[in-house]
Amino acid sequence: MLVLLLLDAMLTYAVALSYSNHVHDRDLAGDAQSIAALLQHDALPGEISAQARFLLDYDPAGRNYFDIRSRQHGLVSGNGHLHGPTVHAHIGQAPILFDTRLGHTPLRAATVAIPDPRHAQDVLDITVAETLHDRHMIAREILLLSVSLQLLLMLLLLGLVWFGVDVGLRGLEPLTRRLARRERTLAPIDDSDVPRELLPLTRTIDTLFGRLRGLMALQERFIADAAHQLRTPLTGLSLHVERAQAHAHDPALRDALHHIERLNARAARTARQLLALTRAQTPHEDEQDRAIIDLGTLVPETVGDRVHEAIAAGVDLGYEGTTEATPILGNAGALRELLDNLLDNALRYAGRDGQVTVSLRAADADGGPRIIVEDDGPGVADEFLSRLGERFFRTPTSHGDGTGLGLAIVQRIAERHAASVVYARAPSGGLLVDIRFPAMSITA
Template sequence: MANPPSLRRRLLFFLALPMGLAWLASGALIYVLALHYANVNYDRSLLDGAHALEKMIRSDAGLQNLSPQARILMEYDPSDPASYAVRSVRHGVLAANAELPEMRDPPAIDAPARIESIVLGGRSMRMASLALAGAEDGDTIVVAVAETLRERRALAREILVGTLPIVLMLIALVLVLVWFGVTRGLRLLDPLTEQIAGRRARDLSPLDQRAVPVEIRSLTHTIDALFARLRDLLDVQERFIADAAHQLRTPLAGLRLQAERALADPRPESVRDALVHVERLSAGAGRAAGQLLTLARAQTSSQQTEPGSSVDLARIARDYIGERVPAAIAARVDLGYEGPTHGAEVIGDAVMLREALVNLVDNALNYAGENGTVTVSIVPEVRTIALAVEDSGPGVSEEWWPRLGERFFRPPGSHREGSGLGLAIVRRIAERYGAAVIYTRGRDGLGLRVTLRFPSAR
């Protein structure tokens, strides 16, 4: 099993990697600087050697060979002796221990010495040159002293080798301090951990942000949002349980009463009458249970962010009206449809939108009564699609329209059977898909017209 991710290890890795690269880069920089300063000092020493040789030549002017003292000065280091050459413009080489090349731009007589890099025998060297007047009139003597770069590079390496371990120790010390700093910094999360651990199971209130570091407040805000969604889900569950208890209490009590009646009076006609009531009560209980589940599903869906897909509302309405026409004819209700055959596109879920239409039509058929009319219409508008269901029943007084859509609310004076959940389901589904619910009078001021105005998918 792989080790769980560690914030401490991750922070140290991202710090150790650049520090290691910085150590290597510092080594290269130290070597370059050490070589630079070694060149500066060795070039200064080389110039001093050239001036010393110049003084000896002036004291031995006219001689064709250097004095023994001058040779000792030039060849004091047997492992890496300096190379020199003394040339006369008229007489050529006066003294030399190496064939040093002539400078491309020799200095003027008694001018400051010049120094440049040369290659002699495959070795890189530095050469200092200066000019002085010869013993004869018009003659010029050029003194050149050169040495290899071996000593310079050896000095730069010594400085690098002596410095890198110190830099490495400093980096290791910094990493140790960072380790302790990260460990101590992560203790800022302890109050948040204790706050969450000390909560009761049903405590989903927002976290106390005062004890939360700024860097992780986005995480705690996400946790608060999760708590809010959980609260909504728990509220839906509690409402569902309360609604189920409210709706099923009466039919269950009725079923028990009819069962006791049948047991108390075993005559066939009494048992048959009790069974009729049992059938009606069980059908009502089943219908109420189905509506409760639909309402719970609509309330749960309203917490989700997925908007749905494009649905043809006209096709759903036409198909459903075709299915309900036989039942409407049996109930002596004129059920009709007005609107386009297709093209009424809205964003939503086909099952939920059909459920809203089912509840609207059921409610209208229930209140239209015999010889009544129920009309389902769809009107495509500029930016919306209007779905309306109206009936020719007694209608609802305007003072009760604001309460339509509340769970279990039934207008006073309503004697029709129902659970009071139909319009509540419609309202939740409408809220889910951003539709406005509008209540008005039906045609000729009769009945009730319920309009759902959905945003058009187009």
């Protein structure tokens, strides 16, 4: 708009200057005709009448000039040496308007021809000229007045646009709030409060959501079916390996069977984790599966179930919890799955003679309850902390038999409970995982 204002100012000045030139040219021609009339009727021989002299010298600023020339005798009177037009004016003809100069000063002049009252055969050329100062001054005044009004109108227009856009966008707030509250749902957008102009956009988004729902359903069904189909042969393979180990006397055969058993256990664990991940990232969850759960009871029970496994692995597993009730609204099975995966990860990387500590902190003024699991293992480099929770991601320094799905399951279950997961370096150098539930978990 500023560029348009500049272009408009240039155009306005050109139009104003043209109008000013037209008015001044008309006045200049009128002055020349008036002086000619006075000279014809009132002039004495060899003199210019007082009325004519007054008209010619009326400008005290010295911006007006006149010149009376006889075509036979030359200059009769004048206050400037003006050059006449390139073409002689004719008696009885309208004044000739032309541009000329006096020294370095540009002038606009008008010339009219009359018979010389003193010499019947002679002709007087009366030239009246003025500088361009007044013309430009009037054009500038018109420009300033016009630009001031246009600037005021522009400011009013900007205010109206600002107000209109603000009011218009305010109608999007209900839709924005509803979309912000969505977590993983791909249900169609309710367009009851959507402005009519945005309906094509929301319907296009609904179409995209429908395609994504179909793709996600296919993916989840494939993973679930594949994992389910793998469980049966893996279970049978494990039973046959146990039978073979019971009757194998060759040390090389027993060692091979032991490796087969380990690989089979790893494959079975991967299948279980794929099923768990599929359940964790399912877009819909039945409300009947949610209940008020006391983390002060669930967390120590889950930790207690893993004590024997920790002792067998040579890991010191400890629990530090609050004695206060710590209720949240959630799914008990999913939360146990979350804790089991955190403990699996911590026990595996803590290693023999390592320490794993599970802490439960009650809700405070800064937020809701928190579950913290830390170990004193090798930890994770800072540049990889942000990638923990991605499916199948394992740090380059990982040498265990993990699948890269455990923390992904933790991430998805935490999201289903509106909790955040923070990965950091533990004070002992290992990995610290902090699950932070919201203060109002019952809205999750």
